[in-house]
Structure formats: structure tokens, C-alpha cells
Amino acid sequence: MMADTRDKSRIRALHVGPGWGQRGGIASVLEELKGLSDTFDDRGVSLQFAETHDFGSITGAFRFFVFDVPGFVRKLCSGAEIVHLHVSIKSSFYRKFLLFLFARLFRARVVLQVHSGNFDGFVRSSTRLASVATRAFLRRSNALVAVSNSIANALIELGAERSRVHVIANTASxxxxxxxxxxxxxxxxxxxxxxxxxxxxxxxxxxxxxxxxxxxxxxxxxxxxxxxxxxxxxxxxxxxxxxxxxxxxxxxxxxxxxxxxxxxxxxxxxxxxxxxxxxxxxxxxxxxxxxxxxxxxxxxxxxxxxxxxxxxxxxxxxxxxxxxxxxxxxxxxxxxxxxxxxxxxxxxxxxxFTCIVVVDGYVDMYEQMVKETR
The missing domain is CATH 3.40.50.2000 (Glycogen Phosphorylase B;)
Structure with a gap:
């Protein structure tokens, strides 16, 4: 049996969000993070990415379940110890909640990052299922990222533990x-x-x-x-x-x-x-x-x-x-x-709001998460 030669001191984070040519805020954030992979690597963090299709069509939903979910599970099994879910509202929320359940099943640490300025409004006006899912997201995630103080306050009002909420801005490298x-x-x-x-x-x-x-x-x-x-x-x-x-x-x-x-x-x-x-x-x-x-x-x-x-x-x-x-x-x-x-x-x-300020915020959070659970 071959020995595992991976550097155990490195943190391996899997970022999950929209891809396959989609446009919008979260897709832009993921492209920014991909461009900063070398900077993260220098700080001891290896980034991976799992792209998801939109549920806007039957074809998109089919591709999500047939391609995206198995691809996500494969990357989980390859050694990702932190799953970083980039979440908005509506179908984005439900897609990431399903992947959140897989991540917990594989005992990965989970980061929930909220990108919607109307996330609290979505939760309060949604079905009981969404309310239950939100509480699970907020309470079972190891850390939560808000891209602004306004979002952080909304997450805390929804029940997130203040000590686990990190405000980390986006970048424009x-x-x-x-x-x-x-x-x-x-x-x-x-x-x-x-x-x-x-x-x-x-x-x-x-x-x-x-x-x-x-x-x-x-x-x-x-x-x-x-x-x-x-x-x-x-x-x-x-x-x-x-x-x-x-x-x-x-x-x-x-x-x-x-x-x-x-x-x-x-x-x-x-x-x-x-x-x-x-x-x-x-x-x-x-x-x-x-x-x-x-x-x-x-x-x-x-x-x-x-x-x-x-x-x-x-x-x-x-x-x-x-x-x-x-x-x-x-x-x-x-x-x-x-x-x-x-x-x-x-x-x-x-x-x-420079890239180094944002990278520092992510790395500090990851190091804290790993220190608490390793």
C-alpha cells in the first residue's frame, strides 16, 4: 500500500459555487479566488473548486445531480478537509444545503459564506423547510463568512453564534x-x-x-x-x-x-x-x-x-x-x-480592500478552524 505523501500541515479547502460559464456576484468571487490560489498556497492553504449548475432549467438540474454532486463527493474523498460553500438565496441555497449534508456525512469542516443582501428576507418569507435548513446551516457550520457587517448582523439575528461569524470582504484584483x-x-x-x-x-x-x-x-x-x-x-x-x-x-x-x-x-x-x-x-x-x-x-x-x-x-x-x-x-x-x-x-x-487583506482574513479563519478540531 502506497504511503500518503500529502503535506499534513497544509490546509485543503474546497470552494463550492456557480460555474460552467455563469455570471454574477458569486461567480466573480470564485474567479477572484482562483486567481489568488498561488497567494493562498504561499500561506499554506491549497484551494480546490467544485462548480455547480443552476436549477434554472431541467437540463441544469439534471447536470447538477448527474455531474456536480458526484464530482463534489469525489473531491471530498480526495482529502478536502474544509468545504467552503458560497450561498445566495432560492435555488442557490437549496443546492448548497444538499452539498452541506454530504459534507457533514463525510465529517468535513464547513464554512457557510452568504453573498445575498436579502438573505434574511428570503429566510423569513420562505417555507418551513427553508427555515429548518437555515437553522441547520447556521448551527452546524464550523464558521460563517459575511461579506459585509450588515450581512453579519443579519446572520446573528437569524441565530448564528457571534463568535463563529467572520466579516471578510470580496476582492477586485x-x-x-x-x-x-x-x-x-x-x-x-x-x-x-x-x-x-x-x-x-x-x-x-x-x-x-x-x-x-x-x-x-x-x-x-x-x-x-x-x-x-x-x-x-x-x-x-x-x-x-x-x-x-x-x-x-x-x-x-x-x-x-x-x-x-x-x-x-x-x-x-x-x-x-x-x-x-x-x-x-x-x-x-x-x-x-x-x-x-x-x-x-x-x-x-x-x-x-x-x-x-x-x-x-x-x-x-x-x-x-x-x-x-x-x-x-x-x-x-x-x-x-x-x-x-x-x-x-x-x-x-x-x-x-486589497487582495492581501482578504487573503489574510480567509487564512486566519481556516487556521483557527483547523486548530480547534485537529
Missing amino acids: AAQRACATVGRNDRAKSTNGPGIIFTGRLVETKGVGDLLEAAALLKAQGLNFHLTVAGSGDLERWSREVERLNICDRVSFPGWIAGEQKLEHYQSADIFCMPSHFEAFGIATLEAMFGGLPIVGTAVGGFFDLVDQGNSGLLVEPSNPIQLADALGTLLADPTLCDQMGRNSRERAYRS
């Missing part, structure tokens, strides 16, 4: 690297007036409708600006809304942008706006901060961690186009204030 040598004075200037940019899913809960209404108010006030609404979603619906509001000359929809193209859009913009109704953290917001943009967001979730109100950006009530227009108008009317907030935003990102 590509933006951090690309913007490290670019100052706000190096920005490309738009020929269409001051630029406002939104990047994300084009859905109501991201505040797209609120942003378009705010743009109509700004136009009525005679302010010069151009709004870029970048992302995937029901473009036909939002294009009709732009026509209804008579702001076709002020709004463009470039579609989904990523990588260098996204950073180029940030460099040609003056203000980043994300008027979400719920926001667990805000990776796109952090990217914009690294790019030196002042943030106009909503007073919910992760924005409280990301934005220093009145110093690096402005937060308004969600679902309030009038307040949103006032905040955007304040920055459009005062380029000096806009520039200063942009510099403060960039400094805040490089001070508190």
Missing part, C-alpha cells in the same frame, strides 16, 4: 492591479459631458428603473451628463423606458462588459452609481473605487462598509429617484468635490 499606477488626473475625458456609469445585472432590484428616472430629472434640470448602463438583462424593456422618459440622447447600453473593457469605461467616467435595493457587498462598486470614482449608492448592506458617507461618496434611500438625482446632481455641479471624493474613494479601496 484585476482593478486593483490595473489602477495601481493610474491616478485620477490620468482619466480619459468623455466628449459627451460628465459621465455616470452603472455596471451590473439590468434588473429592478439593482435600481435600474430608479437610475433612469433620476437621469430624466437631471435632464429636466438642464445638467449636462451621459449615463452608461452596462450589463445583461432585459435590454428591450429598459430601452422602452428610456424612450418613455425622453432621455435617449443621454443614455447608452453597451451590454455586458468585463476585464479591460470595463476598466476603460471606468476610466472615461466621472461618477459610479449603483442604486441597489439590496447589496451584500458590491464588487462592481469596489472596482470603481480602485478606479478613482466617487460612489453614489444606497444606504443598504455593503455600501455602509465601502462608502464613507460625504467623504468618498453619497448614499441615499433605496427606491428614491429624487434623492438619487440630488446626489448625482451635487457631484455633476461641483467637479472639484467630485474629484476629491474620487481620490478619497481610491485611497479607501487601497487601504482596506
